[in-house]
Amino acid sequence: MSRRTELRFRATTGFQRRVNPLLRRLPLQTVLETRGRVSGLPRRTPVGGRRVGDSFWLVSEFGERSQYVRNIKADPRVRVRIRGRWHEGTAQLLPDDDPVARLRRLPRINSLGVRALGTDLLTIRVDLAG
Secondary structure, three states, X not given: OOHHHHHHHHHHHHHXXXXXXXXXXXXXXXXXXXXXXXXXXXXXXXXXXXXXXXXXXXXXXXHHHOHHHHHHHHOOEEEEEEOOEEEEEEEEEEOOOOHHHHHOOOOHHHHHHHHHHOOOOEEEEEEEOO
16 A cells, blocks of 8 residues: 555544544434444444435445444444434445446535545445345
């Protein structure tokens, strides 16, 4: 990984550590809940994405370096809070999907941030239960 990429990753994750605790408290913020791969405790991350039918789509800006992606790999059972309501589901990592094309179909504000700050984009689909 290049020095520039590493600096971008560190700056972005440092910013997110400060802002995410505030964002996840907002009632209408979309939040992804995974289980900590070591602790087993719930981990909540504000995300941008879109529900399409019985699936929720999002793109991780740091691919498999993202902590929530690492948690999904350990346990794909997740919950997603969409418009204030929690939905259980199973997350699928889709490395063969085109994340740039996928971002064009997701909310613009988040998509711009992911494209601008991301270094290793990865599409994730959550198949929602009921």
